[in-house]
Amino acid sequence: MANRNPVLLVPLITPLLDDGSIDGTQLSAIAREVMEQGARGVVLFGTLGEGQSFSVTERKAALEALVASGCAPQAIMVGIGAAALPDVVELAKHALGLGCFRQLLLPPFFFKGISTEGLEDFIVQAIDSIDNDQLRLTLYDIPSVVSVSIERRVIRSLIDRYGPIIAGIKDSVPDAAHVRDSVTDFPELDVFVGNEIFLPEAIALGAAGAISGLGNIAPAQMARIASSETKADDPVFQQMCTLYAAIARYPVVPAVKALAGWRMKSDKLAVVRPPLRTFDLAAAPDLIEVLQELHRRQLPAVLRAEEARTGR
Known part of the structure; x- marks a missing residue:
């Protein structure tokens, strides 16, 4: 049965040092801060984390730094x-060796138009090569980015074959009906919503919560929205939808990193690795205005704590 106590997981942005390498110290600080604000855990090297812009060696070192900083392995996906x-297998085995059993698997994305059989072969060979019953795999369905969909018959076949190793789905398909079907078709899985505007309906159906990029810029608000209390007419949720729409007008990853930098008073957090380009918030003052309004709509106690911490 899917998680009936929905939670927020934050797919962390990846901060960079002046030489373009990963800032492991700052990464750990962001993880700690968003969990203090209400996130139940973090996701490393998802889309918002520019995962495909970093080498296997870099990704392994960043995970090691995060765990060494005191972040509990069970809180990390x-x-x-x-x-x-082979890169998938190496990354998985390394994470398992650090006690990080929850892992997020993107479909292979270079070849387009691959068959459902080819996709399933890839995932089967990955799991068989990883060869660890402690693995808990969340399948990442985001065809708008990778141009590869994970069809439901593939998911069902994998569940039948591997049981609890197939633990969840991150549904980032921009279609409410698709998200609804993911939750209802796979009640045994933790289904996480990627597009935050679908959260109230999905949670009402039994979704596990959100893997929300907006958690980087409004963690306290997103933790509230990802709870079972949220309704579609909730003022905080409505303002979040306004922010979601505003960000969608710009390159999403650079815009979110820039807003995270604004929230945490660090322009360096806005820097992205090529081929992405760093986003200039001065060209989009509407984003800050909408984010400020979302912050103002927090519960009073949370708002006072945030204002005391940031001075905003």
């Missing part, structure tokens, strides 16, 4: 997606 099967 590790993105192991890669175009090459």
Whole structure:
């Protein structure tokens, strides 16, 4: 049965040092801060984390730094997606060795138009090569980015074959009916919503919560929205929808990193790795205005704590 106590997981942005390498210290600080604000855990090297812009070596080192900083392995879901099967296996085994059993698998994304059989072969060979019954895999369905869909018959076949190893789905398909079907078709899985505007309906049906990029810029608000209390007419949720629509007008990953930098008073957090380009918030003052309004709609106690922490 899916999780009936929905939670927020934050797919962390990846902060960079001046030389373009990953800032493990700042990454750990962001993880700690969003969990203090209400997130139940974090996701490393998802889409918002620019996962495919970093090498296997870099990703392993960043995870090691995060765990060494005191972040509990059970609070980390590790993105192991890669175009090459051996890279997926290496990342997975490394994470398992650190006690990070929850992992997020992106479909292989270089070849387009692959068959459902080819996709299933890839996932089967990955799981068989990882060869660890403690693995808890969340399948990442985001065809708008990778141009590869995870069809329901593949998910069902994998569940039948591997049981609890197939633990969840992150549904980032921009279609409410698709998200609804993911929750209702796979009640045995933890289904996480990627597009936050679908959260109230999905949670009412039994979704596990959200893997929300907006958690980088409004963690307290997103933790509230990802709870079972939220209704579609909730003022905080409505303002979040306004922010969601505003960000969608811009390159999403650079815009979210820039807003995270604004929230945490660090312009360096806005820097992205090529081929992405760093986003200039001065060109989009509407984003800050909408985010400020979302912050103002917090519960009073949370708002006072945030204002005391940031001085905003």
